[in-house]
Amino acid sequence: AQTVTQSQPEMSVQEAETVTLSCTYDTSESNYYLFWYKQPPSRQMILVIRQEAYKQQNATENRFSVNFQKAAKSFSLKISDSQLGDTAMYFCAFTPFNNAGNMLTFGGGTRLMVKP
């Protein structure tokens, strides 16, 4: 079974600054995908960024980037130039490449507040 842990229940950052959200996971799988989802107050689940475990290069999407450390089973999200619209819950999630019957295992979430 897989577990995903987000050790920071809440974080805050000043607008335009950089913040890093932590995520660790535990799995015996060798091939898998990792995701960060954003959930604003509207409840919509928005995919922020995706990382394939077999790729060594860290994924980036505009202001969002990850630090993927496979040996340490760590997958942190860095948000650069934070904007007020980044205020949301952020969920780290895992899915194995094979047998995706439950598709995603989520961490407990980190509430991010961007302050003006």
Next chain:
Amino acid sequence: GEEVAQTPKHLVRGEGQKAKLYCAPIKGHSYVFWYQQVLKNEFKFLISFQNENVFDETGMPKERFSAKCLPNSPCSLEIQATKLEDSAVYFCASIRGIFSIANSPLHFGNGTRLTVT
């Protein structure tokens, strides 16, 4: 349609009443997943379908919860005799194929907030 449609947005039930939630996956998507997000924000997997067949039901409570995905109908999640602890947001998500996640994300609906009073 191009989005996962969940109805209703909000549902209020008295304890002991039945609740039924609906999900229309994106056309062409063969897999449907139900998740329960409780008030502490944790997501719990409930059940998944491959077309009309149950794919994985390891998260479904044995009693009171049932789900179906029938051809040409929205998928449904039904809770018999609701309890206070069933209060949560229930999300449905769909994807074209199990290995599609390499190329496209899991598409989530906007959820149904169930309040049991």
